[in-house]
Amino acid sequence: MSLYGPLWLSAQLAAVTTVILILLGTPLSWWLARTSTRWKPLVQAIVDMPIVLPPTVLGFYLLILLGPRGAIGSWWVSLTDSALTFSFAGLVIASCVYSLPFAVQPMQNAFEDLPERVLERAWTLGASKLDAFFSVAVPLSMRGFVSAAVLSFAHTLGEFGVVLMVGGNIPGETRVVSIAIYDHVESLDYAAAHRLSLLLLVFAFAVLFAMFALNQRWSRR
């Protein structure tokens, strides 16, 4: 349990984050793909910032924001009587911010590739805008959704800096696999570090390989 516990925790964190990001990222990327407002570059820049920011910078600001005296943290304390920082819930919020661009970009690309005419056809066939979104836009953008889910999941699984800043290293609560590997190396337990690292390596490869293989099959169709 102690060796694979962090792996399980990481998987849970990645799964929860992925679900939240798909739910929140879908309307956001739809809006980004179709809007012509002059605010778009601003929103796009904010969404994509985690790609270029050092995780420690992001983690630092999140630590302040989520801390008991931060804007979100204090509200959370008054609501639940517990702190957001160094908790699983805090990690989920941090991961969502950190992985947001990895969910939004593939979905936004897929929505942008969708010809306006396809939607117009759906409307003229009697579909409301919402109906057309779910019956036409979503199935035709499936590639984008799969990519978004895979990248969000894998990226959350691999995060280190932000987790360390916001979550610390509490077994069963915030000690995710990347932190555990770092710990094992620190304590010179290379065997344990090897076992976890190899698992992540194989997983990362398998997921990306499966995604690209799927993409190739889809584009050939």
Place this chain on the structure above:
Amino acid sequence: MIRLRHKVNKGDFVLDIDTEIPDTGITGVFGESGSGKTTLLRCIAGLEGGDGPPVHRRDVGYVFQQPTLFSHLDVRGNLDYGARRARSHRVEGTHVIDMLELGTLLDRRVETLSGGEAQRVAIAAALMRSPDLVLMDEPLASLDRRRKDELLPYFDRLHDELSVPVVYVSHDIEEVSRLCDHLVVLEKGAVVADGSLFDVLSRVDVPLLAGRNAGVVLWATPVDHEYGLTKFDFGDGDIWVPGEFPADNVPMRLRIAATDVSIMRERPEQTTILNVLRSTVEEIHRVDAARALVRLVVGNQSLLAQVTNRSVARLQLGEGDRVFAQLKSVTVRH
């Protein structure tokens, strides 16, 4: 009648239309590119123009120039899409599938369809939605000549069997002459002529209907055969056309282009031209410096002849003159 009343201002282009079209048959909207044909269709559908109910509550079927079927569904799924959302049932699904001969395509993936097949599916899908009005935006323009010829007979069937009125946008006068019953001519966002196909096509004063677009359509019945020719009776005379058309009393459309009609003062005694019709000059309209359009009447029918102003002067042609019209060629449709 259906009232079409639309006003759109796009800055450099203004569409301002207020006209009525019949609630049966096919109405052609004819114009050059940029005349506002597509904008008019999009306004009727609610895709442009702003006011009015949202697109999905307008009960119009829309056939786009490019078929753009839903690639995540097979042919059957594409047809069901509109059918499931239909709010009335004036169009029978099985009839649509028969009419467009889609029975064998139902289980095909849409990527495996040819351009013509895809357009047939797109038309069927629009009909399955059971619309009150079908809008077609140059449905043949994206196809090559051969595919177009393959598809045209299906439009003939739609014309004969469909009870839903159709608005058919085209810049091809031959397509319009073949398929439409009523014609609206657009120029720079405004209606410059409208009325029954026969009336509009016999006008000489519509600039867009000059040159190679000028020509009339006659209804005529094949009645006799000789030397591999068919004799057509158009009520006020006969026209001979090469080819054996079944003499089954079903009237067909004959298109006679104005450039194929010449005018003579005396009946030509020795000519290889098959058709010479005694007619009266009704109207002479100067098209430009060189050319004039002459409307001739044969009984109750009109013919157009495109001639030079020089010939008009040399023959001293005037309204009311009795002349002979020579028809160089005639196209039979339907």
